[in-house]
Amino acid sequence: MQVINKRFLTGLAVASSLAAVLCGAAVAKPLSGKAIKGDFGPPQGEPIHAVLTSPPQVPPPTNRKYPAKVIVDLEVREIEKEISEGVRYTYWTFGGTVPGSFIRVRVGDTVEFHLKNHPDNKMPHNIDLHGVTGPGGGAASSFTAPGHESQFTFKALNQGLYVYHCATAPVGMHVANGMYGMILVEPPEGLPKVDHEYYVMQGDFYTNSKYREKGLAAFDMEKAIDERPTYVVFNGAEGSLTGDKALKAKVGETVRLFVGNGGPNLVSSFHVIGEIFDKVWFEGGSHFQENVQTTLIPAGGAVTAEFHLDVPGTYILVDHSIFRAFNKGALAMLKAEGPENKSIYSGKEVDSTYLGDRAQPSLAAVTHAAQATASGTLTLQDQVKAGQALFTGTCSVCHQANGEGIAGVFPPLAKSDFLAADPKRALSIVLKGLTGKVTVNSHEYNSVMPPMNQLNDDEVANIITYVLNSWGNPGGRVNASDVTMARAAAGGQNKPAHE
Ligand SMILES: [Cu+2]
Numbered sequence: 001m002q003v004i005n006k007r008f009l010t011g012l013a014v015a016s017s018l019a020a021v022l023c024g025a026a027v028a029k030p031l032s033g034k035a036i037k038g039d040f041g042p043p044q045g046e047p048i049h050a051v052l053t054s055p056p057q058v059p060p061p062t063n064r065k066y067p068a069k070v071i072v073d074l075e076v077r078e079i080e081k082e083i084s085e086g087v088r089y090t091y092w093t094f095g096g097t098v099p100g101s102f103i104r105v106r107v108g109d110t111v112e113f114h115l116k117n118h119p120d121n122k123m124p125h126n127i128d129l130h131g132v133t134g135p136g137g138g139a140a141s142s143f144t145a146p147g148h149e150s151q152f153t154f155k156a157l158n159q160g161l162y163v164y165h166c167a168t169a170p171v172g173m174h175v176a177n178g179m180y181g182m183i184l185v186e187p188p189e190g191l192p193k194v195d196h197e198y199y200v201m202q203g204d205f206y207t208n209s210k211y212r213e214k215g216l217a218a219f220d221m222e223k224a225i226d227e228r229p230t231y232v233v234f235n236g237a238e239g240s241l242t243g244d245k246a247l248k249a250k251v252g253e254t255v256r257l258f259v260g261n262g263g264p265n266l267v268s269s270f271h272v273i274g275e276i277f278d279k280v281w282f283e284g285g286s287h288f289q290e291n292v293q294t295t296l297i298p299a300g301g302a303v304t305a306e307f308h309l310d311v312p313g314t315y316i317l318v319d320h321s322i323f324r325a326f327n328k329g330a331l332a333m334l335k336a337e338g339p340e341n342k343s344i345y346s347g348k349e350v351d352s353t354y355l356g357d358r359a360q361p362s363l364a365a366v367t368h369a370a371q372a373t374a375s376g377t378l379t380l381q382d383q384v385k386a387g388q389a390l391f392t393g394t395c396s397v398c399h400q401a402n403g404e405g406i407a408g409v410f411p412p413l414a415k416s417d418f419l420a421a422d423p424k425r426a427l428s429i430v431l432k433g434l435t436g437k438v439t440v441n442s443h444e445y446n447s448v449m450p451p452m453n454q455l456n457d458d459e460v461a462n463i464i465t466y467v468l469n470s471w472g473n474p475g476g477r478v479n480a481s482d483v484t485m486a487r488a489a490a491g492g493q494n495k496p497a498h499e
Contacts, residue, residue: 251338387466
């Protein structure tokens with residue numbers, strides 16, 4: 001688009017000068033005589049091979065005071081990887097990762113771009129870099145069949161942070177499968193030094209199976225057209241930047257995030273819980289805004305955001321379209337270590353009530369149970385472990401981790417006589433919720449439990465089995481088909497909300 005606009009504007013300029021002087025020859029003169037912004041002349045020195053990095057890493061600054069010829073070698077790989085615990089997806093990638101390799105050049109550089117399409121790939125691909133001045137941003141010159149390589153050259157005339165993506169038909173499908181990344185075109189003087197630079201990019205994914213449904217998920221064109229993503233994630237997969245893989249920094253340091261949005265459909269309301277961006281170069285451009293809470297990143301757009309870390313803890317990166325964060329995966333973490341500063345914040349590590357099961361780095365037990373179910377080897381132990389992991393994020397908010405509840409507000413599940421009297425009733429309580437008077441261990445409750453129908457049948461069975469086998473409860477076991485029956489009895493309105 002940007003390219004087209006620029007052409008359009010140039011056209012306008014030509015047209016208006018034409019109108020002014022009424023002479024075609026006179027127009028050519030001022031245009032050719034003017035130095036083009038961002039053109040620092042021919043490349044100098046030896047050609048340089050660009051350092052490409054995988055997310056969340058960013059290549060080092062160019063530290064160059066002159067324009068050079070920079071050679072970029074980028075290989076397209078089609079690979080199967082996890083999009084969520086136990087869920088595999090076939091990604092199409094630039095450089096083997098989603099987002100693709102980060103490219104860093106200096107304004108005025110002449111970039112010789114080599115796009116390789118690995119022979120094992122099934123699809124043709126190309127690349128449109130938003131930092132390119134020229135039709136298609138390189139797309140027309142880079143169409144590459146599997147086992148082939150294309151080459152084209154461009155001069156990086158505009159500084160800024162730019163998205164690149166595949167533009168081979170069907171374009172939306174190539175982008176939805178992960179074919180996007182970023183190129184930073186540094187200003188002539190480079191960027192000010194900071195302690196950490198990280199590369200984070202959001203994307204929406206459309207699968208033919210439900211959210212977190214284990215197994216191999218395939219691309220779903222209809223959902224993509226309808227803009228109903230199954231996953232919205234940072235750096236290609238749910239949990240790619242949580243737990244041990246969280247971004248890291250120390251108190252007192254300044255962090256610079258290069259944040260892009262590959263789309264293909266959604267716009268991101270990018271926010272870091274517990275931080276304020278000191279500066280945001282919005283839309284990847286040259287101006288910054290200060291003291292920003294949430295910044296909007298268009299599909300195919302980017303921002304550079306900087307903040308100083310004043311207190312330790314875990315900061316949560318989200319798309320503040322918040323169901324995406326808690327129910328589709330758009331959640332990442334930055335862990336800041338260092339001394340507390342109680343005058344700024346009283347201090348607490350992670351707010352696990354806020355984060356639910358996202359506070360945990362892994363739901364491996366849930367994945368294991370799903371695999372065991374598929375192979376017919378599910379044990380009581382598997383169910384209990386999976387149920388415990390799920391209980392933590394779903395039920396513990398109210399019933400508490402130890403099942404004791406909160407007196408007068410949330411009834412206990414530990415040694416609950418109400419539960420023991422009819423364990424299967426608990427299934428419909430989870431599916432349908434519960435309102436009105438209930439008496440648990442001779443205390444009356446008259447409150448509301450919302451339906452938990454975001455859980456699938458396996459998950460409900462495992463949670464109830466865990467509850468029945470914990471805290472001195474009578475034991476017992478519930479399986480997924482019991483839940484299926486309870487759901488059917490509850491009527492069609494209780495279909496799992498996972499999509
Ligand atoms: Cu492609």
